[in-house]
Amino acid sequence: MSNNNPPKILCVGISTMDTIATLDNYPNADEKVRSKTLQHFGGGNAANTAVAMARLGRSDVHLLTAIGNDANGDSILKELKEEKVGMEYVERYEGNSPWSYIMVVGDTRTIIHQPATRDLSIDFVKHHLPLKDFHAVHFDCRHPEAAVYLSKQCVDFNIPYSVDVERPRDGLQELMKNASVIICNSDYCSKALDQPLSNDEEKNIERFKQMISIQAPNASLAIMTRGSSGSYLLNLSNDNDDEHLEAEFSEPKVEKRCSTLWCDILRQDSEITDTTGAGDAFEGAFLSTVWNIKKSGLDWNNKTLSHALRIATRVASLKIARTGARSGLPRQDDTFIMEEFKSIENP
Secondary structure, three states, X not given: OOOOOOOEEEEEOOOEEEEEEEXXXXXXXXXXXXXXXXXXXXXOHHHXXXXXXXXXXXXXXXXXXXXXXXXXXXXXXXXXXXXXXXXXXXXXXXXXXXXXXXXXXXXXXXXXXXXOOOOOOHHHHHHHOOHHHOOEEEEOOOOHHHHHHHHHHHHHXXXXXXXEEOOOOOOHHHHHOOOOEEEEEHHHHHHHHOOOOOOOHHHHHHHHHHHHHHHOOOOOEEEEEOHHHOEEEEEOOXXXXXXXXXXXXXXXXXXXXXXXXXXXXXXXXXXXXXXXXXXXXHHHHHHHHHHHHHHOOXXXXXXXXXXXXXXXXXXXXXXXXXXXXXXXXXOOOOHHHHHHHHHHHOO
């Protein structure tokens, strides 16, 4: 898994400016409150995922997005370039960049989002993006018309792609049906099946499998994230892989495995400062690892995917200990992450 020639990955979606205020309590109607801190950070699902990938140094990651020609747009562009995210496929338009105001109280957050003046245009994609150069693509389901167009191009060029399934959005079903990797949260799965999560883990896994079989029939990997309760992973690329790892893991704990389609239930024990961007951090670390595994000629099996999940959980747990979507993201010289990559390289 040498990073001398890493996979070239394209993240497609939103890039924002985030203003984050930490408060003692959420304000009531007509109430004036003081913030304890007020900070400005770059944000946006696809952009955060791209930064998580870039910091691990295992991907040549680029961002396809649209931002305004305002001062926020200039700041967004500058920060991402400093993070070594490729920004040559950014459409600048006349108008305002997307912006989010985030109130953080304890381990909860409330987001007020001001959308962009307009979406990424298909015309820009057609004339500026050499899609054939990429090994994989990731969509956060923003810019739906351009995203659906690109997903069809991915199928034509046999380029695998992943989808961040956060909530029902325009174009989501079209994106999911040919995706190779699906990462969704538990709320989406419950709404899709009109069934709340059960206390029975096996039942939850069966429901998750049912949802994936209906909405993402071509997926090889599917993850359902569950916040502090961890995540499930289904390896659909090899239904007969019944291998189980016996090693004990202290960070994070491996609590349970399912033998029909393999899954891990992972839990992280970290101080929670701000959960903004935790899912994006998890996705960036997981996707960077699994596409690196593929490019290195290795298989997606219980062993390699277990390492990918542990890296993703580590990255997400470090992120939530710091304010903002990116300030807590680790770099590749993190000891735990280096050891995990070495374990994949030297089984």
